[in-house]
Amino acid sequence: MTALLTVDDLKVDIKTRSGTLHAVRGLSFTVNAGETLCIVGESGCGKSITSLALMGLLPRTAQRSAARLRFGDTDLTDARHARKVRGNDMVMIFQEPMTALNPAFPIGDQLTEAYLYHKGGTKAAARARAIEMLDLVGIGSPAERLSQFPHQLSGGLRQRVMIAMALMTDPKLLIADEPTTALDVTIQAQILRLLRDLQQKLGIAVIFITHDLGLVSRIADRVMVMYAGAMVEEGTAAEIFGAPRHPYTRALIDCIPQPGKTERGAPLGTIAGVVPSLIGTVQGCAFRTRCAFARTDCAASVPERAEGSHRWICIHADHPARMTETA
Amino acid sequence: MGIYLAKRIGLAVLVALFVSILAFGLLRLQGNAATALAGEGASPQDIAIIVETYGLDRPLVVQYATWLGNALTGDFGTSYFFKRPVAELIVSKVGNTVTLAVLSLGIALALSIPLGVLAAVYSGSWIDRVCSLISLMGQALPSFFLALCLVMVFAIQLRMFPASGTGSWQHFVLPAVTLGYYITPPFMRLVRAGMIDALSNDYVRTARAKGLPAHRVVLKHALRNALVPVVGLVTVQLGLLIGGSVVIESIFALDGLGYLAYQSISYRDFPVLQAVVLLLSLVYVVLTLLSDIVNAWLDPRLRVS
Ligand SMILES: Nc1ncnc2c1ncn2[C@@H]1O[C@H](COP(=O)(O)OP(=O)(O)OP(=O)(O)O)[C@@H](O)[C@H]1O
Numbered sequence: 180m181t182a183l184l185t186v187d188d189l190k191v192d193i194k195t196r197s198g199t200l201h202a203v204r205g206l207s208f209t210v211n212a213g214e215t216l217c218i219v220g221e222s223g224c225g226k227s228i229t230s231l232a233l234m235g236l237l238p239r240t241a242q243r244s245a246a247r248l249r250f251g252d253t254d255l256t257d258a259r260h261a262r263k264v265r266g267n268d269m270v271m272i273f274q275e276p277m278t279a280l281n282p283a284f285p286i287g288d289q290l291t292e293a294y295l296y297h298k299g300g301t302k303a304a305a306r307a308r309a310i311e312m313l314d315l316v317g318i319g320s321p322a323e324r325l326s327q328f329p330h331q332l333s334g335g336l337r338q339r340v341m342i343a344m345a346l347m348t349d350p351k352l353l354i355a356d357e358p359t360t361a362l363d364v365t366i367q368a369q370i371l372r373l374l375r376d377l378q379q380k381l382g383i384a385v386i387f388i389t390h391d392l393g394l395v396s397r398i399a400d401r402v403m404v405m406y407a408g409a410m411v412e413e414g415t416a417a418e419i420f421g422a423p424r425h426p427y428t429r430a431l432i433d434c435i436p437q438p439g440k441t442e443r444g445a446p447l448g449t450i451a452g453v454v455p456s457l458i459g460t461v462q463g464c465a466f467r468t469r470c471a472f473a474r475t476d477c478a479a480s481v482p483e484r485a486e487g488s489h490r491w492i493c494i495h496a497d498h499p500a501r502m503t504e505t506a
Numbered sequence: 507m508g509i510y511l512a513k514r515i516g517l518a519v520l521v522a523l524f525v526s527i528l529a530f531g532l533l534r535l536q537g538n539a540a541t542a543l544a545g546e547g548a549s550p551q552d553i554a555i556i557v558e559t560y561g562l563d564r565p566l567v568v569q570y571a572t573w574l575g576n577a578l579t580g581d582f583g584t585s586y587f588f589k590r591p592v593a594e595l596i597v598s599k600v601g602n603t604v605t606l607a608v609l610s611l612g613i614a615l616a617l618s619i620p621l622g623v624l625a626a627v628y629s630g631s632w633i634d635r636v637c638s639l640i641s642l643m644g645q646a647l648p649s650f651f652l653a654l655c656l657v658m659v660f661a662i663q664l665r666m667f668p669a670s671g672t673g674s675w676q677h678f679v680l681p682a683v684t685l686g687y688y689i690t691p692p693f694m695r696l697v698r699a700g701m702i703d704a705l706s707n708d709y710v711r712t713a714r715a716k717g718l719p720a721h722r723v724v725l726k727h728a729l730r731n732a733l734v735p736v737v738g739l740v741t742v743q744l745g746l747l748i749g750g751s752v753v754i755e756s757i758f759a760l761d762g763l764g765y766l767a768y769q770s771i772s773y774r775d776f777p778v779l780q781a782v783v784l785l786l787s788l789v790y791v792v793l794t795l796l797s798d799i800v801n802a803w804l805d806p807r808l809r810v811s
């Protein structure tokens with residue numbers, strides 16, 4: 180299968196008062212057509228910055244570099260080419276539906292904007308398309324909605340509008356950065372189901388960003404685990420959940436509350452220790468200060484290991500706990 | 507929207523009534539209105555005639571009602587100093603002042619919006635500093651000094667525009683530029699701050715995520731939201747300009763309301779002063795009402811509340 184999105188050695192540096200923050204440190208991965216890649220990791224590990232870097236939406240203080248950044252045949256490092264893909268074949272929805280829509284324009288205007296810009300055609304055609312998309316995302320009486328303003332819609336509805344807006348141009352890749360975090364639990368479930376249904380119906384590839392591994396197990400084809408701006412492990416959902424190799428992945432999975440196993444009201448599991456500062460360089464494995472299996476040579480450079488499609492970066496050839504279990 | 511409008515209009519009418527009472531009271535606060543009207547050195551007979559003519563011996567409420575009734579029909583009495591009907595006097599000057607105010611405002615907006623947008627888009631860079639400097643000079647330079655410079659260059663050297671007087675549209679150019687440049691800084695600051703705020707908003711990121719060209723993102727999505735507070739300032743400034751261009755009008759000998767107000771104070775010309783105060787306050791009330799309506803249109807969230 181040819182990759183839809185190819186990312187090779189992506190780096191993002193952000194200038195801050197206390198020095199240059201290396202938010203993303205050499206990330207490489209691919210997304211194939213029609214598949215769901217979940218990017219997981221603790222808060223601050225660079226998931227959002229990665230997605231903004233792909234979209235070319237980084238803040239002015241951030242600097243992006245990559246050996247390769249391609250969408251199909253398009254070189255995304257060329258700003259002019261990237262702008263034709265962005266909002267057209269590659270679209271994004273965000274965490275905060277309450278503020279992601281412009282309060283000054285009716286949603287019909289905002290829905291049709293990218294379509295008219297990228298696809299051209301008449302306003303009437305764009306309007307018809309908008310009605311179709313609102314209907315697709317399960318919004319009732321879509322024609323009347325077009326003249327409504329964002330403040331007249333609830334958070335859940337706004338996120339549906341955002342999804343409809345993203346789908347207007349019939350994209351090939353949807354990047355969703357924690358699209359349900361800001362919503363009520365019941366609405367969260369609805370939006371997730373909607374995204375999954377749409378993905379199956381339309382065959383769009385999805386990059387789904389979250390720190391909720393429980394959710395990942397339900398939707399992911401492949402999973403990439405990030406720590407301190409870099410990948411630590413990547414593989415199919417079965418590989419990641421069935422045989423996690425990296426101690427960090429294992430620790431994350433152990434934090435998922437298990438129905439029946441985890442006691443009601445028990446504190447949610449957390450990984451002890453703090454994330455290292457992203458300012459300055461990191462030598463060796465960034466996780467070693469919190470890792471139960473760290474050795475002195477973890478401070479030296481650590482090898483990337485692979486087993487088929489399963490990749491991980493660790494001094495250990497397999498997860499140490501598993502090695503003793505199987506021994 | 508209907509209820510919102512009705513509320514605003516009701517409030518405006520109330521304020522207008524209150525202002526009319528104040529304007530009416532202005533003369534009465536002077537103590538003996540008849541003496542004030544008659545001026546210094548008037549004989550008792552003169553005062554008696556004035557009491558008679560103006561009905562000053564009647565109850566205040568009746569006097570107010572009469573005055574308001576007359577005012578509503580456009581009769582503000584006769585100017586003590588100019589010996590002409592006040593209404594006629596005002597009508598002859600108001601056009602000049604309004605023209606000057608609107609032109610100045612147009613110049614201020616034409617300067618401040620591009621400067622503010624540029625400064626915000628490139629905030630922190632040298633472009634920001636240059637734009638801010640250009641705008642700040644408007645306030646730092648005393649307006650009479652700028653007026654003088656403009657007159658030297660454009661009236662005396664280049665002979666493009668007349669240095670003073672009222673007659674043609676050319677007479678308005680130099681005063682309007684002076685006044686417009688002078689009021690540019692607050693507009694520019696407001697546009698810049700509003701744009702910086704708007705540009706940092708999530709909806710601007712959404713607009714960029716659509717792949718729209720930068721100018722569409724800035725000029726449509728951000729500017730529209732940044733202009734909401736500017737509308738308020740426009741109305742305040744227009745009110746101030748109509749009431750307060752005394753300095754500029756006298757420098758350029760432009761025969762407008764500001765100059766008339768100044769004269770009526772120095773000549774204790776109370777009928778004129780009353781009328782000017784009432785008129786200027788009403789301008790304010792109407793402008794505020796208009797700004798509320800325009801704001802509601804610009805910011806749909808206001809329409810429902
Ligand atoms: N505009 C910015 N200026 C400076 N530092 C930033 C900026 N945006 C993000 N960062 C830093 O970059 C790092 C990665 O941030 P990012 O938002 O990608 O994290 P994340 O993985 O999305 O976390 P979360 O789960 O909380 O959304 C963090 O250390 C953050 O503090």
Ligand SMILES: [Mg+2]
Binds near residue numbers: 228356357
């Ligand atoms: Mg994030």
